[in-house]
Amino acid sequence: MNTVTRPRILVVGAGFAGVGCVRRLERKLAPDEADVTLVTPFSYQLYLPLLPQVASGVLTPQSVAVSLRRSKRYRTRIIPGGAIGVDLKSKVCVIRTITDQIINERYDYIVLAPGSITRTFDIPGLTEHAFGMKTLAEAAYIRDHVISQLDLADASDDPAERASRLQFVVVGGGYAGTETAACLQKLTHAAVKRYPRIDPGLIKWHLIDIAPKLMPELGDKLGRSAQEILARRGIDVSLGVSIEKAGPEEVTFTDGRVVPTRTLIWTAGVVASPLISTLGAETVRGRLAVNAEMTLPGQDGVFALGDAAAVPDEAKGEEGAICPPTAQHAMRQGTHVADNVVATLRNQPLTPYVHKDLGLVVDLGGKDAVSKPLGVELHGLPAQFAARGYHWWALRTNVAKVRVATNWTLNAVAGDDFVRTGFQARKAARLKDFEFTDAYMTPEQVRTHVEGAEHKEA
Template structure:
């Protein structure tokens, strides 16, 4: 008999953890494992702001999927753009643009999330996100380029717009991005004797009344004080009304001359979920506590794209937050449930109590809440970096990250641009490929054509 086909979509925390556990616990003859991903690496997303600021190199947080000693999963280089759960077929667009399909017996959906945008004029054309390695590398080049161009310009209006940076989103991603990039410009401006450091301005905006409310009032205020002490202008209850190439209009009426708009105002589930004609909650795929998709035999979902019941908080409509901590543990539970379904055993529900939060603000600044214990300063920084370092999957990745941290602490940065600038900067949807997905009708038409072709 043919081996059961397990198809895993996505190479984030949940998908990789699931695959590695399947490889360890299934014998080679029990199943055929395949993973669909445009990149053959797991991106350690929480450290992305440190790549943008140059503290870490891009390679250090891109953990190779092929380094596992038990690696036997076939990696399909592409993106899943549609799923037909009735035909048990996944439509894939390869990295060179061709379309193909993969049949499955068990489908594990971990497509992750994309940057959430709103109907703000000019937003998708002029804003940049912080969700991919390419965006982080591009932003570093872009920020350094603004200093170079401001230094060379004789026009005061141009200088002002190039030295004003706007970050939208007061969650972890936005706060860490603003903090890390502000440190980059603070240190870099010393190499630009014609630039007045006082002319460089950083703005962090969020519609919420508090910064990172998940941390609690005390730590939230501590983080706010750190940012303001560094000169970052934090505006709460404010967002962007209109974005242009050289200015940003805020909802409170202010107009900031700026050529840098970084958008980190939340995430939305991958558009792949919308191709399935399945029930969703807050845009995420509805799943059971066992991570199965109702009315879709053989389909499992987890991570950012799934509304996983949070049983540790008593259920009652509570959903697990889209964090790496939950994704890792969901991946392990999901692998065990796939194995159980193969062997005819009962599935177990996912339960995990949140272990706390860490926020690295660069240098010696951090706020953390491990196991509910509030920390700030060096102790919080030690916890934050210790947690991230221990969560890296391979010894090579740990060595690279630790070496980068030590080298940056001792030698600093050379503020070198790598050449990612172009005459026409890529848009948000081009970085994250959000316009590549099919509609449910297109998916069904695709599978009908497959059946007709035999």
């Protein structure tokens, strides 16, 4: 087959699902069988579950950013940019490149794995004053910010300013929020020993969530255990509480409390990428409605998976159950959807995705952890070994595994590092500055744009 007639496979997103799909396609397809293209703003796969450890300085940023260009074996073409619209009728994906050029990429088969963005609500001041924990830049920025609060509090003689700089609020009692609060509290607890002018008792961490339980997926016993660990460290956990409004120097809780703070970290869940809304297709709680084979009903050559798709959870055996947006599902869906794309190319039957959840691991920093691998409840060091062992195994390359293992060992032997890198030297950045949610087109804009391009070509 020549390059003109080779099928074009376009994969959108370089998360667990997208990269897993691309690498599987490269292994299973002959070079002349199809052209594979990957659209991603950054040429690395981010290992999201370890971001709290980047924020706390246990891991360096490059440890969890696995390069997609490192190996010479891979033949996928990478387009540096973000997909901002998809026209299913014309089989065109509209892409904004990193140079701000708008291009149309035609495809025969498209795999939609754009992931998710931070879920926000219409809370006054939230997007202007809160930080997220969804990108590598945010994690690195938060680390700088937290250390800078200690520096600024140490330099200040104003008691009110000190109080606001030494209180920290994390919203979200899921894994991301709990691990973020735990890891950063450990960082500030260690760092304050190097600031003789700061009273350690002034440092206060708050973890709040509107849900009645902390990490309910772990079960009551482990959830309580995690809460007790946080309480012993002095973290104030408030459940059934959220944010009423946020300001530059204080946050108001829904129970009426006003906490002076310059640090609000928002980790209250995720929603599918806005790209999904550009398709004009059916959704389930914002995620693209697909069948068990991860194809879009009624559309030829459209596959969707990961956080952006409502993939039926066949292993649960419950009507309407969909797979949770977790890394273990995304990784397995990536390889499975690649197999289904190959089957489509070769006129073979597609198979449904079935995966039984392997359990959950929560790293609370140091020797503290709670884990539930394969339904077995673990605490302390055994849970920590399970948590870090799973993350280490799930890293895609040996280089990443060596970097992470080295960082963990160095941190265990030498302790925390309190260097501020200077990311904040120019201007403050918050939730609204990192995820570019206003970059996407509406379905009508996509259709108009594609039709205009087709008219010019004609």
